[in-house]
Amino acid sequence: MDQVEFVPGQALPLFELKPPVFEGLDFVLKRTFDIAGSAALLLLLSPFMGVIALVIKLSSRGRCSTHSVRPGIGGQPFACFKFRTMVARG
Secondary structure: OHHHHHHHHOOOOOOEEEEOOOHHHHHHHHHHHHHHHHHHHHHHHHHHHHHHHHHHHHOOOOOOOOEEEOOOOOHOOOEEEEEEOOOOOO
Protein backbone atom coordinates (compact mmCIF):
# COMPACT_ATOMS: atom_id res chain seq x y z
CA MET A 1 0.00 0.00 0.00
CA ASP A 2 3.05 2.29 0.14
CA GLN A 3 2.91 2.63 -3.63
CA VAL A 4 -0.76 3.62 -3.82
CA GLU A 5 -1.58 7.30 -3.86
CA PHE A 6 -5.08 8.76 -3.68
CA VAL A 7 -5.69 11.38 -6.37
CA PRO A 8 -8.91 13.33 -5.85
CA GLY A 9 -10.74 13.75 -9.14
CA GLN A 10 -13.58 15.92 -10.36
CA ALA A 11 -16.38 13.38 -10.22
CA LEU A 12 -14.55 10.16 -9.46
CA PRO A 13 -11.71 9.60 -7.00
CA LEU A 14 -8.68 7.88 -8.53
CA PHE A 15 -5.88 5.75 -7.18
CA GLU A 16 -2.45 5.95 -8.77
CA LEU A 17 0.19 3.24 -8.48
CA LYS A 18 3.76 4.49 -8.19
CA PRO A 19 6.38 2.38 -9.97
CA PRO A 20 8.74 0.48 -7.67
CA VAL A 21 12.16 2.02 -7.09
CA PHE A 22 15.08 -0.36 -6.69
CA GLU A 23 18.35 0.92 -5.25
CA GLY A 24 21.59 -0.65 -4.06
CA LEU A 25 21.51 -4.39 -3.45
CA ASP A 26 17.83 -4.63 -4.45
CA PHE A 27 18.69 -3.20 -7.89
CA VAL A 28 21.61 -5.62 -8.35
CA LEU A 29 19.48 -8.62 -7.35
CA LYS A 30 16.60 -7.61 -9.62
CA ARG A 31 18.92 -6.91 -12.55
CA THR A 32 20.67 -10.29 -12.07
CA PHE A 33 17.32 -12.08 -11.91
CA ASP A 34 16.09 -10.25 -15.04
CA ILE A 35 19.19 -11.13 -17.07
CA ALA A 36 19.40 -14.76 -15.88
CA GLY A 37 15.66 -15.31 -16.36
CA SER A 38 15.57 -13.80 -19.83
CA ALA A 39 18.66 -15.78 -20.89
CA ALA A 40 17.10 -19.03 -19.63
CA LEU A 41 13.81 -18.31 -21.39
CA LEU A 42 15.60 -17.33 -24.59
CA LEU A 43 17.53 -20.59 -24.54
CA LEU A 44 14.41 -22.62 -23.76
CA LEU A 45 12.19 -20.93 -26.35
CA SER A 46 14.75 -20.50 -29.17
CA PRO A 47 13.62 -23.66 -31.07
CA PHE A 48 10.03 -22.38 -31.11
CA MET A 49 11.13 -18.90 -32.16
CA GLY A 50 13.14 -20.46 -34.99
CA VAL A 51 10.06 -22.32 -36.23
CA ILE A 52 7.96 -19.15 -35.99
CA ALA A 53 10.57 -17.19 -37.98
CA LEU A 54 10.69 -19.93 -40.62
CA VAL A 55 6.88 -19.99 -40.97
CA ILE A 56 6.75 -16.19 -41.33
CA LYS A 57 9.55 -16.23 -43.92
CA LEU A 58 7.96 -19.02 -45.98
CA SER A 59 4.44 -17.57 -45.87
CA SER A 60 5.19 -13.97 -46.88
CA ARG A 61 7.80 -11.69 -48.39
CA GLY A 62 10.03 -9.45 -46.35
CA ARG A 63 11.79 -9.76 -43.03
CA CYS A 64 10.42 -11.98 -40.28
CA SER A 65 11.17 -9.53 -37.46
CA THR A 66 10.82 -5.83 -36.77
CA HIS A 67 12.93 -3.52 -34.68
CA SER A 68 11.84 -0.50 -32.69
CA VAL A 69 13.21 1.65 -29.90
CA ARG A 70 11.16 1.86 -26.69
CA PRO A 71 11.61 3.89 -23.50
CA GLY A 72 13.04 1.88 -20.61
CA ILE A 73 14.12 2.61 -17.05
CA GLY A 74 14.40 6.33 -16.48
CA GLY A 75 13.36 7.01 -20.07
CA GLN A 76 16.53 5.41 -21.46
CA PRO A 77 15.80 3.96 -24.92
CA PHE A 78 16.37 0.27 -25.61
CA ALA A 79 16.08 -1.88 -28.73
CA CYS A 80 12.98 -4.07 -28.98
CA PHE A 81 12.75 -6.91 -31.49
CA LYS A 82 9.54 -8.76 -32.31
CA PHE A 83 8.13 -11.04 -34.97
CA ARG A 84 6.39 -9.33 -37.86
CA THR A 85 2.65 -10.03 -37.60
CA MET A 86 1.18 -7.76 -40.26
CA VAL A 87 0.96 -8.78 -43.91
CA ALA A 88 0.70 -6.37 -46.85
CA ARG A 89 -2.42 -7.16 -48.92
CA GLY A 90 -3.04 -6.10 -52.45
